[in-house]
Amino acid sequence: xxxxxxxxxxxxxxxxxxxxxxxxxxxxxxxxxxxxxxxxxxxxxxxxxxxxxxxxxxxxxxxxxxxxxxxxxxxxxxxxxxxxxxxxxxxxxxxxxxxxxxxxxxxxxxxxxxxxxxxxxxxxxxxxxxxxxxxxxxxxxxxxxxxxxxxxxxxxxxxxxxxxxxxxxxxxxxxxxxxxxxxxxxxxxxxxxxxxxxxxxxxxxxxxxxxxxxxxxxxxxxxxxxxxxxxxxxxxxxxxxxxxxxxxxxxxxxxxxxxxxxxxxxxxxxxxxxxxxxxxxxxxxxxxxxxxxxxxxxxxxxxxxxxxxxxxxxxxxxxxxxxxxxxxxxxxxxxxxxxxxxxxxxxxxxxxxxxxxxxxxxxxxxxxxxxxxxxxxxxxxxxxxxxxxxxxxxxxxxxxxxxxxxxxxxxxxxxxxxxxxxxxxxxxxxxxxxxxxxxxxxxxxxx
Numbered sequence: 001x002x003x004x005x006x007x008x009x010x011x012x013x014x015x016x017x018x019x020x021x022x023x024x025x026x027x028x029x030x031x032x033x034x035x036x037x038x039x040x041x042x043x044x045x046x047x048x049x050x051x052x053x054x055x056x057x058x059x060x061x062x063x064x065x066x067x068x069x070x071x072x073x074x075x076x077x078x079x080x081x082x083x084x085x086x087x088x089x090x091x092x093x094x095x096x097x098x099x100x101x102x103x104x105x106x107x108x109x110x111x112x113x114x115x116x117x118x119x120x121x122x123x124x125x126x127x128x129x130x131x132x133x134x135x136x137x138x139x140x141x142x143x144x145x146x147x148x149x150x151x152x153x154x155x156x157x158x159x160x161x162x163x164x165x166x167x168x169x170x171x172x173x174x175x176x177x178x179x180x181x182x183x184x185x186x187x188x189x190x191x192x193x194x195x196x197x198x199x200x201x202x203x204x205x206x207x208x209x210x211x212x213x214x215x216x217x218x219x220x221x222x223x224x225x226x227x228x229x230x231x232x233x234x235x236x237x238x239x240x241x242x243x244x245x246x247x248x249x250x251x252x253x254x255x256x257x258x259x260x261x262x263x264x265x266x267x268x269x270x271x272x273x274x275x276x277x278x279x280x281x282x283x284x285x286x287x288x289x290x291x292x293x294x295x296x297x298x299x300x301x302x303x304x305x306x307x308x309x310x311x312x313x314x315x316x317x318x319x320x321x322x323x324x325x326x327x328x329x330x331x332x333x334x335x336x337x338x339x340x341x342x343x344x345x346x347x348x349x350x351x352x353x354x355x356x357x358x359x360x361x362x363x364x365x366x367x368x369x370x371x372x373x374x375x376x377x378x379x380x381x382x383x384x385x386x387x388x389x390x391x392x393x394x395x396x397x398x399x400x401x402x403x404x405x406x407x408x409x410x411x412x413x414x415x416x417x418x419x420x421x422x423x424x425x426x427x428x429x430x431x432x433x434x435x436x437x438x439x440x441x442x443x444x445x446x447x
Contacts, residue, residue: 011136017127027142032081038073048101048378051078054170055090058159058410059083084150084158091169092140095132103378104385117329125371129174129364153403155445159227173202173413174364186366224414234443261286262311273430289315291334297341313359313383317374325374332386356387357402365418
């Protein structure tokens with residue numbers, strides 16, 4: 001699409017791994033997007049980009065690739081006007097994850113589901129995390145002049161800046177390989193070298209934030225803890241939690257058995273988040289690491305589950321695969337069979353339902369930067385896209401996709417242990433999934 005009249009050019013980071021490919025970066029306020037123009041003979045003509053705005057609120061940019069008459073190289077535009085944002089000044093950081101986007105962006109580009117599914121990614125390595133920023137560290141700011149309401153699930157909630165904290169940019173947290181004990185499972189070096197601190201321990205919690213990481217320094221929140229979650233609802237979060245408690249403990253009504261299938265990402269919701277919410281017993285954890293359709297269905301049958309949400313997206317692209325991460329095609333076939341088998345064991349229950357939530361995006365941890373783990377947004381968002389494909393293909397009201405991106409995505413790099421969500425994030429995700437499964441979303445999103 002042609003350029004608007006009001007575009008504003010933004011500075012490029014001279015140390016970026018793809019600086020030679022970049023022609024310019026600009027903000028288009030009219031279209032609510034930030035665009036990156038590549039040179040015609042770029043080394044990386046289709047890069048996998050990830051952009052985040054930090055200011056009065058947080059937002060992740062949604063990218064689409066376009067080729068326009070005005071430019072010879074490819075143009076990628078990251079949209080923010082579909083998010084719930086207040087007017088104000090925002091810092092912008094855009095990083096390149098992979099030289100070539102083989103994820104959802106590639107699916108949209110090649111427009112052939114079969115070819116996209118079958119392409120492997122075991123030889124793909126992330127760009128050097130120390131030099132993956134393409135926007136300059138200084139001066140990458142935009143001004144959003146009018147607020148946006150948000151579209152889809154982004155209407156439901158957002159992370160906003162805590163009052164009284166000065167505005168400052170939020171840069172990506174990552175774990176350099178040289179900050180890890182590489183022979184011992186990529187654990188952080190102990191003691192951690194001073195040069196590793198800024199990028200690995202960016203997030204320092206202030207008072208009253210629900211986080212698992214412990215820091216020696218002060219009480220002022222720094223990094224992601226500078227932001228707190230805000231629901232768009234008629235009542236408060238406290239009221240919603242109380243409604244869920246009443247539902248759980250109301251002996252006059254039957255309560256569906258909700259099974260949380262997966263490994264640690266499901267277990268921690270049941271083990272940590274529910275007790276904090278005083279909702280212990282709302283979910284039953286059903287442990288299952290891999291997508292093994294013939295093994296999981298009997299477990300669900302034996303537990304007498306009524307509603308099931310399945311989170312098995314972490315092991316398939318991880319280092320556990322010994323350098324052979326699960327392709328999108330294999331994930332698709334196995335997960336689809338998994339859901340079909342679960343539908344069969346639940347078919348006698350008219351109100352039974354299967355939910356496929358967004359897969360939690362992972363950060364640039366040591367294993368990822370060493371190219372023996374692929375639990376990062378490009379891959380995990382593609383698995384999430386496959387979950388949505390399966391829902392469409394099965395075409396039944398008994399299978400539903402749950403979009404939790406409005407809660408989890410802005411915090412993709414905040415996992416204290418480099419693998420699991422901050423409790424502050426998981427807490428909200430747990431509330432939302434419970435409320436959706438139980439039909440307690442009344443008043444959320446202004447409805």
